Amino acid sequence: MRPIPPGGELTYQFQAEHAGIWLYHCETAPMIQHVAMGMYGAVIIDPPTLDPVAASEVFVQSEFYLGPNGGVPTMSQLLAANPNLVVFNGYANQYRDAPIHVRVGQRIRLWVLDAGPNEPSAFHVVGAQFDTVFKEGAYQLVPGNAADGAAQELDLQPGEGGFVELTLTQPGTYTLTTHRLADAERGAMGSLIADP
Amino acid sequence: MRPIPPGGELTYQFQAEHAGIWLYHCETAPMIQHVAMGMYGAVIIDPPTLDPVAASEVFVQSEFYLGPNGGVPTMSQLLAANPNLVVFNGYANQYRDAPIHVRVGQRIRLWVLDAGPNEPSAFHVVGAQFDTVFKEGAYQLVPGNAADGAAQELDLQPGEGGFVELTLTQPGTYTLTTHRLADAERGAMGSLIADP
Amino acid sequence: MRPIPPGGELTYQFQAEHAGIWLYHCETAPMIQHVAMGMYGAVIIDPPTLDPVAASEVFVQSEFYLGPNGGVPTMSQLLAANPNLVVFNGYANQYRDAPIHVRVGQRIRLWVLDAGPNEPSAFHVVGAQFDTVFKEGAYQLVPGNAADGAAQELDLQPGEGGFVELTLTQPGTYTLTTHRLADAERGAMGSLIADP
Numbered sequence: 001m002r003p004i005p006p007g008g009e010l011t012y013q014f015q016a017e018h019a020g021i022w023l024y025h026c027e028t029a030p031m032i033q034h035v036a037m038g039m040y041g042a043v044i045i046d047p048p049t050l051d052p053v054a055a056s057e058v059f060v061q062s063e064f065y066l067g068p069n070g071g072v073p074t075m076s077q078l079l080a081a082n083p084n085l086v087v088f089n090g091y092a093n094q095y096r097d098a099p100i101h102v103r104v105g106q107r108i109r110l111w112v113l114d115a116g117p118n119e120p121s122a123f124h125v126v127g128a129q130f131d132t133v134f135k136e137g138a139y140q141l142v143p144g145n146a147a148d149g150a151a152q153e154l155d156l157q158p159g160e161g162g163f164v165e166l167t168l169t170q171p172g173t174y175t176l177t178t179h180r181l182a183d184a185e186r187g188a189m190g191s192l193i194a195d196p
Numbered sequence: 197m198r199p200i201p202p203g204g205e206l207t208y209q210f211q212a213e214h215a216g217i218w219l220y221h222c223e224t225a226p227m228i229q230h231v232a233m234g235m236y237g238a239v240i241i242d243p244p245t246l247d248p249v250a251a252s253e254v255f256v257q258s259e260f261y262l263g264p265n266g267g268v269p270t271m272s273q274l275l276a277a278n279p280n281l282v283v284f285n286g287y288a289n290q291y292r293d294a295p296i297h298v299r300v301g302q303r304i305r306l307w308v309l310d311a312g313p314n315e316p317s318a319f320h321v322v323g324a325q326f327d328t329v330f331k332e333g334a335y336q337l338v339p340g341n342a343a344d345g346a347a348q349e350l351d352l353q354p355g356e357g358g359f360v361e362l363t364l365t366q367p368g369t370y371t372l373t374t375h376r377l378a379d380a381e382r383g384a385m386g387s388l389i390a391d392p
Numbered sequence: 393m394r395p396i397p398p399g400g401e402l403t404y405q406f407q408a409e410h411a412g413i414w415l416y417h418c419e420t421a422p423m424i425q426h427v428a429m430g431m432y433g434a435v436i437i438d439p440p441t442l443d444p445v446a447a448s449e450v451f452v453q454s455e456f457y458l459g460p461n462g463g464v465p466t467m468s469q470l471l472a473a474n475p476n477l478v479v480f481n482g483y484a485n486q487y488r489d490a491p492i493h494v495r496v497g498q499r500i501r502l503w504v505l506d507a508g509p510n511e512p513s514a515f516h517v518v519g520a521q522f523d524t525v526f527k528e529g530a531y532q533l534v535p536g537n538a539a540d541g542a543a544q545e546l547d548l549q550p551g552e553g554g555f556v557e558l559t560l561t562q563p564g565t566y567t568l569t570t571h572r573l574a575d576a577e578r579g580a581m582g583s584l585i586a587d588p
Contacts, residue, residue, distance in 0.1 A: 018521055018542030027518060032573035047539035079574045080474065082276060117573035120316070120512070122353035126223060129214055133332070136525070137541025138533040141334040147243035149333025150214030155353040157514035157547040159571030179355030181228035181313035182275045278472065316512070318549035322419060325410055329528070337530040343439035345529025346410030351549040375551030377424035377509035378471045 003028060019047040020137045021058075021113045021161035032078045035117040036065050038090070042113045042161070047134070053165065054106035059088045059123070061156075061178060061188055062115040081118040086183035088176075088190060095176065095190025102168065104194045109165050110176075116158025122179035123154045125192060128166045130154070135162035153179060168194035199224060215243040216333045217254075217309045217357035228274045231313040232261050234286070238309045238357070243330070249361065250302035255284045255319070257352075257374060257384055258311040277314040282379035284372075284386060291372065291386025298364065300390045305361050306372075312354025318375035319350045321388060324362045326350070331358035349375060364390035395420060411439040412529045413450075413505045413553035424470045427509040428457050430482070434505045434553070439526070445557065446498035451480045451515070453548075453570060453580055454507040473510040478575035480568075480582060487568065487582025494560065496586045501557050502568075508550025514571035515546045517584060520558045522546070527554035545571060560586035 004010045025031070025040035042060055063083035065073035085092045102108055114121040129150035133141040140162075141151050154164050168174060174192040177184040200206045221227070221236035238256055259279035261269035281288045298304055310317040325346035329337040336358075337347050350360050364370060370388045373380040396402045417423070417432035434452055455475035457465035477484045494500055506513040521542035525533040532554075533543050546556050560566060566584045569576040 018523070019539045020541050020544070022544060027567065030577060032577050035573060047541060049538070075577070079577060081572075081574045116571060120353055122355050124355050130333075131214070133334075134539060134541070136533070136543035136545060136547075137522075137539060138525075138537050138543070139539060140336075140532075141332070145334050146245070147215045147330060147333060147335060149216050149243060149330070151332035151334070152216070152218060153332060153353060153356050155332075155351075155356060155547075157512055157545060157571065158573065159514050159516055160545050160547060175223065179312065180277075180353065181231060182277045185226060185228050185271070185275060316549055318551050320551055326529075327410070329530075336532075337528070341530050342441070343411045343526060343529060343531060345412050345439060345526070347528035347530070348412070348414060349528060349549060349552050351528075351552060371419065375508065375549065376473075377427060377550065378473045381422055381424050381467070381471060 016045045018137060019045045021111050021163070023113055023115055023159050023161065025115070030075060032117045033073065033075070035115065036063065036073055036078055040115045044111060053109045055102045056109045056111070057100060058111040058113070060113045060115050061086065061088055061121045062090070063087075063117060063119055078117070083119065083186060086119060086178070086186040086188040088188055092187025093189060099173070099191035099193045101193050101195055104168055104171050104196055107165060107167050109163050111161070111163040112154055112156065113161035114156040114158050118158060119183055120158065120180060121156040123156065123164070124152055124177055124179045125166060126175040126177065128168060128174055130164040130166050132165035133162065136160055168192070170194065171196045212241045214333060215241045217307050217359070219309055219311055219355050219357065221311070226271060228313045229269065229271070231311065232259065232269055232274055236311045240307060249305045251298045252305045252307070253296060254307040256309045256311050257282065257284055257317045258286070259283075259313060259315055274313065279315065279382060282315060282374070282382040282384040284384055288383025289385060295369070295387035295389045297389050297391055300364055300367050300392055303361060303363050305359050307357070307359040308350055308352065309357035310352040310354050314354060315379055316354065316376060317352040319352065319360070320348055320373055320375045321362060322371040322373065324364060324370055326360040326362050328361035329358065332356055364388070366390065367392045408437045410529060411437045413503050413555070415505055415507055415551050415553065417507070422467060424509045425465065425467070427507065428455065428465055428470055430454070432507045436503060445501045447494045448501045448503070449492060450503040450505075452505045452507050453478065453480055453513045454482070455509060455511055470509065475511065475578060478511060478570070478578040478580040480580055484579025485581060491565070491583035491585045493585050493587055496560055496563050496588055499557060499559050501555050503553065503555040504546055504548065505553035506548040506550050510550060511575055512550065512572060513548040515548065515556070516544055516569055516571045517558060518567040518569065520560060520566055522556040522558050524557035525554065528552055560584070562586065563588045
């Protein structure tokens with residue numbers, strides 16, 4: 001990695017070696033300020049044996065810290081880790097305002113990446129159960145596991161990612177959220193509508 | 197889900213599909229305020245092959261935020277995520293004041309649910325080792341695992357749960373706690389006494 | 393456990409029963425203050441089948457809270473969980489000032505323990521992928537796993553530990569850090585240099 005001047009270009013080439021959802025971000029110091037201003041993205045590399053699903057979505061959770069007059073946040077704000085907004089895919093409450101529609105009985109895969117810079121994600125769909133959980137390169141839960149169990153969340157620290165799979169068996173509106181509720185109330189909340 | 201008026205009733209019926217310890221709570225907005233005021237509970241569905249143990253306990257970790265004059269907490273208090281008390285089963289330090297007694301050499305199962313609304317749990321029994329860890333529907337650790345390892349904690353984000361199993365081989369007092377020590381000092385600490 | 397007077401001694405004897413990286417610390421009240429002042433350490437018990445690696449390092453992440461005039465931190469500081477420094481092995485940024493050197497193509501094992509008292513660790517090496525993750529007594533990821541996946545982090549709550557394995561395939565400087573970036577900026581950041 002190396003700095004590039006305004007207007008410059010830098011091309012990365014890599015071979016996809018391992019499956020997962022990978023966070024990339026600039027490493028210019030102070031790193032936290034750059035990530036907090038949105039300088040990050042996600043790369044998804046599917047496991048080679050991943051089954052097709054009817055619907056697949058990607059959620060990148062991140063935080064906004066509003067600086068003086070809405071400008072660049074100060075380091076002391078960023079270190080205090082008390083964000084003004086916590087969002088999925090860049091906008092607070094966007095999927096509450098414009099819900100995601102899926103069909104009852106469909107198998108759904110939700111990829112989640114926590115871009116941080118500070119907050120964990122406790123990704124949850126109210127009223128649903130995840131029968132498959134993949135986190136940081138490994139399956140934590142698969143259907144028909146030894147305990148016949150399911151998960152209510154995928155937990156992530158900043159910089160981690162994975163996916164969950166679920167099927168909504170009843171029509172209705174399902175809230176998707178981080179279950180760290182302070183962050184949900186700050187905007188990391190949306191709706192998944194299961195249509196008949 | 198739908199709102200019910202004061203004095204109203206609403207009955208949920210469901211079939212237990214998957215094992216786990218599940219958090220239920222009202223979803224009335226603002227959700228964080230309702231959960232912080234105690235509007236939650238736990239449902240445990242045993243894995244079908246769960247072995248009997250000599251003693252089994254359930255710990256629900258949650259937080260209290262004391263509002264003005266001890267009343268309803270404000271949203272800014274709740275979003276700051278700096279609780280006044282962190283508790284197991286509703287009361288600060290209750291198991292320090294009234295310890296739980298078990299017997300030396302007995303196999304013990306401790307179910308744990310983190311009701312939040314904000315704090316993780318790093319559930320730990322000082323001086324003990326967990327040879328079995330079940331989290332969010334799957335066994336993370338079983339006796340005789342490949343590494344011959346054991347766990348010192350079950351880590352949970354708000355809304356997650358699981359159980360651990362342990363055997364206390366020496367008589368004495370064992371502190372059970374979250375190892376996020378700020379929360380332990382706020383009341384999420386108790387005693388497990390192993391009697392001869 | 394029992395208190396010992398200044399100048400006193402107390403010897404613990406134990407048999408290593410289970411593999412893992414274990415945190416020990418005094419339990420004198422208030423526990424958080426003693427841990428925050430550095431009264432802790434790590435014990436590593438290798439899994440019996442652990443393969444030798446070319447290089448192995450141990451990182452204990454912990455926090456410093458600077459009290460009035462640089463003295464003992466107050467309880468309110470400790471409960472606010474807003475540390476002044478977050479460090480690996482006792483010194484802020486020590487591996488940025490004096491990087492750790494390894495060789496390209498070598499297999500490296502990094503043990504990590506989060507001594508807290510409050511902050512999680514999202515242990516990450518920028519630009520590297522972990523093909524092996526061992527956490528709290530169990531392998532979470534092994535080479536050739538079902539998904540052909542790898543991990544970008546080892547996540548730990550205070551009091552937890554494990555190890556990761558990686559190989560750096562290109563010469564250069566790799567940042568090792570917690571990806572909770574507020575803690576990285578406070579000093580939990582260092583450099584791993586892969587020499588040709």
